[in-house]
Structure formats: structure tokens, C-alpha cells
Amino acid sequence: MVNWAQMYDCHGDVGRVPELLALAELEDDAEVWDELGYRLILEHDLVFPASFAALPRLVRLASRSARARGLAGAIVRCAAGGHGCDDLLAGCAEAIVEFREVLDRHLRSGPTDYIAVFRDLIAVEGHYHWSAVLGDFSDDFYQVACPHCAVEVTIAIGGYGRYSAIRDWNLGDVDRCDLRPASPERLSGIGRWMHETAVRDGKAVLADGITHLFGQAECPRCASVLNIADEYSASNRPLM
Template identity: 65%
Template sequence: MSPASFAALPRLVSLAPRSAQARGLAGRILERAAGLHGCDDLLAGCAGAIKELRGVLDRYLRTRPVDYLVSFRALLAVDEEYHWANTLEGFTDDINHVDCPHCGVGVTTAIGDFGHYSQVWDGDEEIRRDLRPVAAEQLTGTGRWMHRIAVRDGQDVLADGITYLFGKAECPCCASVFTLADEYTSANRPVMR
């Protein structure tokens, strides 16, 4: 991330309503905004442009574009949900890694065409447990917001995947049950200054 990226952000936002490339570049800049880049003052100076980009992205998503996921991820970054902006792949075959909060074993989770499960390997033996989706009406906070946007925009696969992402996972080793999104967020959400 360089100062030029943040300096370009207002211009990209002004082009974003009519340019997929500008929306994409602005989104990628914001997806990487969390971190040690030494440009916090420049980022703070872009607050107006970032607010404007949020509206542009929200309106664009309502059109149900073919590049929906790119703009959805950019919207997550605008709302400082950097860890989700950088990991969501649309739930065709999203694979994530978390540690079980009870026994500490590394657990792989899959959400998508391969199924919805948590997994560990014990030597040559694969041990899987089904993920447990949360009911849409029980979603809260970021999960509810993400799901609401996906449903509003007719993104059924994304909406369904979010219910698994914010649902429960069972550790295949110790059988403890934990909220997948909480563990992923705990391990991956950047600490902001």
C-alpha cells in the first residue's frame, strides 16, 4: 500500500458509478487499508470519498451485476470488515482455517459445492463433521447485515453460505461446538489503531 493509492481514492470514487475498473481498484485499496502502511492520515482524509463509495456500491449491488462479489467485498471493506472482504470467495468452494477454541487443533472448514463441514486429519484418516447453519432470523451484527444485503440482491448462494459461516462448527477431535465466524474473526480481524 502506498500513499499514491490513497491519493487516487477520491478520483476513483468519482469514476466508480460508471466504471467497473474504478470500483474494483477503490475496493482493492480499501481491502488493504488495515495494516501498517504509514498512510493513516491520508486514509482519514478520504473519509468523504469512502462514504460516497459506500452509496455507489450499495446502488450498484442492487442492479445484481455479474461482478457482484467484487463489489460486495468492496462494500465489506468500506465498512471496515477487512477480514471478510479478504476471504469471501462466493461460497462455491470457500475453505477457511481456524483453531478449535477448546483443544487448539487446526480445523479446516468448507462451505460450498464440496459440502458444508469442518475437517481434521488424523494421520491418513479424514474426520469430518457437518457445519450447522444459523437460522437467518437469528443472525446478528455483521452476519445479519451481510445476509440482508445478499437476500435483497437475490444472491441465494451467498446468503446461504453466510448462514453457515455465522453458524456452528463442531471440532472433529474434541467434539466441542463453536461459532465459526467468531473464531475466524478473532484470528483474522486486523487490530485497528
């Protein structure tokens, strides 16, 4: 049983969120959902005790409400931040397992919001840094530091090409080198899971982009070879 007297929202209130949840369970009202989002997630992706207290109820609604699914996903994506609610997050473990099943089932249906749901599912798996940046590979760019010479390398995966380069703000991406995609059979961990999910759902462009993201790049400055995903993760994986 949630003690809502201690579950303050983004504005310091403790009573309004449970009232809004009760209304949302009765009727899919846009104004109710807008206020819930306004109270559960502050700008800059900040969450509060009420956010995690609300999560199990949002998950229960997620299979029949796109708004509940989206708000629950947004809260999970914020779970890596410095919210000071680790005990409340731990108490949501069963709800998060249930949410994973809801999201995976929705992905299999081929939704129009596939990438957004895919990113939520990545967050549920605990890989918040990929959830925050992964796109559809139509126009994706990642910044990594070369581990050998420390120069900032731009990684492009999309309609402009699949290459590493040095970004010059006057000349654009210069000294381009083609990426070396990973073989799907050699992928492991989150990269393998992401690729297999995209292939399962018939998302060929997404699957191909993932092989490049988890492949290798040549540093245009020193010509050393780096693992893109390893270097990006090392710099961007949140401290939990």
C-alpha cells in the first residue's frame, strides 16, 4: 500500500497525483493525462517519489492506454537520474517486469511509434544511455573520443552515410572513413538483443544501423580502430 502522504510530486503536492490516477482509471481524458505528465516529470527529465509511486498503476493501464504506456516509459527512462528514490524504484521491480511484457507485445504489433516504444524497452532493460540517443538511423550522429589520441570523432549512421569523421563547424564532416559493421553472429549483450528484436519485427534499416553502431570505426586523426559502442558507453553510461 502506497503512503501517498509521503509521495510528493514535482510541485511538492501529495494529494493530486492519486486523484488524477483514479480519474485516469475511469476515463481516458486528455486533460487528466496532461496534468499527470506535468506533475510526474519535471523539465530536464526530473522525477520525484510520486513518479515511482504511480508507476505500477500506470503499467496496469498501459496495455489499453497509449498515454499510460508513454508516461510509464518516460518515468523508466528517467530512472537513471539522481532522483534519490532508489528504494521506491526497487519496489517497482515487478511492475517493470510486467511493463517489459507490455512493451514487447506492442512492438510485435508493428506500431507507428515503434522507435519510441523500442527506446522505452531498452530503458526497461537498464541501458539508459542507448534509450536516450537511439534513433531510426535515418540521420543519427554520435560523438566518441578516440581512446588513443583523444580527438573527438563524429560517427554518422544514416542517410548521409555511415562513416567516422572530424567535425569542422565550417567545413562539415571531414576526413571521412567508412564504418566497419559488426557481423550479426558476433554481436553480444544489448547489441545482440537490439538487433534480434529489430530483425524479429522486420525493421531492416534499424537492424542494419545497429550492426554499424556496435561495429568499429577508424579514427580519422591517428588511424587507430575503435569499438563505437564501447567508447560511447564508457562516456555516457550513467552511474547507478
